[in-house]
Amino acid sequence: MAESGREQRRAATVAEIKAAARRLLISGGTAAIGLRAVARELGLTPPALYRYYPSHEALVGALIADLYDELTAALMDLQNTDEAADLGARLYLLANGLRDWGLANPAEFALLFGTAVPSPDAPDHEETVGHQAAMRFGSLFKELVAQIWHWQPFPYPPDEQLGVELVEHLTQESEHFGGMPAGAIYLSLTFWTRLYGLICMEVFGQLHWVLPDATAYFEAQLYEIGLALGLDCPAPE
Amino acid sequence: MAESGREQRRAATVAEIKAAARRLLISGGTAAIGLRAVARELGLTPPALYRYYPSHEALVGALIADLYDELTAALMDLQNTDEAADLGARLYLLANGLRDWGLANPAEFALLFGTAVPSPDAPDHEETVGHQAAMRFGSLFKELVAQIWHWQPFPYPPDEQLGVELVEHLTQESEHFGGMPAGAIYLSLTFWTRLYGLICMEVFGQLHWVLPDATAYFEAQLYEIGLALGLDCPAPE
DNA sequence: GAAGTAGAGTGAACAGCGTTAACAGTTAAC
DNA sequence: GTTAACTGTTAACGCTGTTCACTCTACTTC
Numbered sequence: 001m002a003e004s005g006r007e008q009r010r011a012a013t014v015a016e017i018k019a020a021a022r023r024l025l026i027s028g029g030t031a032a033i034g035l036r037a038v039a040r041e042l043g044l045t046p047p048a049l050y051r052y053y054p055s056h057e058a059l060v061g062a063l064i065a066d067l068y069d070e071l072t073a074a075l076m077d078l079q080n081t082d083e084a085a086d087l088g089a090r091l092y093l094l095a096n097g098l099r100d101w102g103l104a105n106p107a108e109f110a111l112l113f114g115t116a117v118p119s120p121d122a123p124d125h126e127e128t129v130g131h132q133a134a135m136r137f138g139s140l141f142k143e144l145v146a147q148i149w150h151w152q153p154f155p156y157p158p159d160e161q162l163g164v165e166l167v168e169h170l171t172q173e174s175e176h177f178g179g180m181p182a183g184a185i186y187l188s189l190t191f192w193t194r195l196y197g198l199i200c201m202e203v204f205g206q207l208h209w210v211l212p213d214a215t216a217y218f219e220a221q222l223y224e225i226g227l228a229l230g231l232d233c234p235a236p237e
Numbered sequence: 238m239a240e241s242g243r244e245q246r247r248a249a250t251v252a253e254i255k256a257a258a259r260r261l262l263i264s265g266g267t268a269a270i271g272l273r274a275v276a277r278e279l280g281l282t283p284p285a286l287y288r289y290y291p292s293h294e295a296l297v298g299a300l301i302a303d304l305y306d307e308l309t310a311a312l313m314d315l316q317n318t319d320e321a322a323d324l325g326a327r328l329y330l331l332a333n334g335l336r337d338w339g340l341a342n343p344a345e346f347a348l349l350f351g352t353a354v355p356s357p358d359a360p361d362h363e364e365t366v367g368h369q370a371a372m373r374f375g376s377l378f379k380e381l382v383a384q385i386w387h388w389q390p391f392p393y394p395p396d397e398q399l400g401v402e403l404v405e406h407l408t409q410e411s412e413h414f415g416g417m418p419a420g421a422i423y424l425s426l427t428f429w430t431r432l433y434g435l436i437c438m439e440v441f442g443q444l445h446w447v448l449p450d451a452t453a454y455f456e457a458q459l460y461e462i463g464l465a466l467g468l469d470c471p472a473p474e
Numbered sequence: 475g476a477a478g479t480a481g482a483g484t485g486a487a488c489a490g491c492g493t494t495a496a497c498a499g500t501t502a503a504c
Numbered sequence: 505g506t507t508a509a510c511t512g513t514t515a516a517c518g519c520t521g522t523t524c525a526c527t528c529t530a531c532t533t534c
Contacts, residue, residue, distance in 0.1 A: 005501085005502085006501070006502070034490090034491070034492085035492060035493085036491065036492075046491090046493085047493080047495095050493080050494085055492080055493080056491095056492060
């Protein structure tokens with residue numbers, strides 16, 4: 001119900017707009033997603049797009065949210081295909097899946113993760129659809145790590161080694177990590193930090209100067225950072 | 238000689254242009270470095286800038302090269318102030334110096350290291366002044382690591398652990414690392430990868446959602462990745 | 475020292491951009 | 505069947521990077 005002919009048509013147009021925007025993104029990079037260019041792609045005049053988005057920024061924001069959701073769904077699917085896979089294997093699936101998605105869709109990856117702008121000029125940034133989608137994406141990792149912890153707790157550094165300040169910060173995040181202790185959160189954060197940095201550098205070509213193909217390096221690193229979480233699945237041959 | 242009044246005046250104007258561009262960068266981010274905005278800042282008309290740079294892109298490129306050189310010089314100074322510091326301590330100075338520079342100059346840092354665009358559309362990218370300055374910056378790290386290796390060789394993973402493919406890639410870079418073996422280059426690359434990723438994430442605010450102040454986390458991580466290179470300087474209290 | 479020339483800057487203009495306003499045609503609702 | 509909402513258009517504004525033709529100044533050369 002409520003799917004009257006007009007609403008249906010509108011939803012289709014919105015989808016076409018985002019599809020055109022994505023096409024432009026892929027072929028010409030982030031800067032190519034022009035409002036006029038999108039309109040041209042659909043055979044419309046530029047002002048027509050304002051019936052669907054209040055600004056160019058909102059249009060790009062909607063595309064960002066869509067891409068986050070697509071990535072999140074793809075990673076969830078990947079984990080659920082191997083029902084038999086244990087939680088550790090799922091983390092490797094997630095890590096490899098994120099990398100593969102980034103390498104397969106570098107333009108989209110750059111839009112999502114390239115220079116998230118430390119602009120404090122937008123105080124309502126938290127309410128952006130893109131930001132919310134990013135949070136949903138981040139939860140994927142946090143929840144899986146928490147599950148791994150409760151399934152097979154891994155050894156973690158004692159509080160004294162981390163220092164009081166860091167322990168205090170990490171403990172505040174404990175509720176988001178299923179009540180894990182500071183040291184375990186520290187290891188999880190290390191995992192995410194290393195994985196994220198590694199993938200960004202590879203996708204953005206900042207590893208080319210030393211490694212034309214970073215696949216082997218990535219696998220070695222992934223194995224290494226998985227060890228810290230008590231995982232020992234895919235040894236590099 | 239050859240520093241006639243006209244050339245002197247020209248050099249001064251070039252400096253003013255880049256200073257104005259940097260001012261705009263700081264106050265309004267990368268997108269604020271407009272050609273017209275720079276001209277406005279100097280009290281000139283836009284076409285006048287074309288006497289100094291062939292395009293807006295070239296102007297920004299010159300600024301990028303300048304910033305790389307400034308950063309490189311700052312890090313070299315930092316290392317040379319403590320003449321007594323051993324090579325290991327210098328690496329920590331370099332790492333902390335890079336982080337401090339990024340936190341103190343986030344806009345400049347974003348211009349240099351934010352989304353280096355995996356665009357294969359510019360085949361002559363290698364000849365850019367910015368690219369050359371980036372290489373000089375990269376040499377800082379490579380040379381220091383090679384010095385550390387020859388000063389105090391650290392244990393490194395055997396070739397069998399890395400896999401033949403990765404060893405082959407790393408060995409090709411051996412000449413740039415003072416003849417270090419593959420495993421030692423691997424550890425050095427790991428150091429750089431983790432350091433770079435960590436600083437980028439902190440400066441770009443991608444750690445805020447879990448750590449409002451990442452100082453303690455950075456110090457713990459730096460200590461950790463220094464251990465792999467046989468360094469054991471600044472234990473976190 | 476006068477003539478010639480290269481450099482530095484201006485004003486007008488072009489194509490492209492995001493955006494707004496006023497206006498038409500179609501489609502759903504009461 | 506009349507109204508109202510929705511979708512689209514045309515025209516225009518101010519902004520951007522860039523080019524062209526022009527002027528004026530300062531240095532070079534004879």
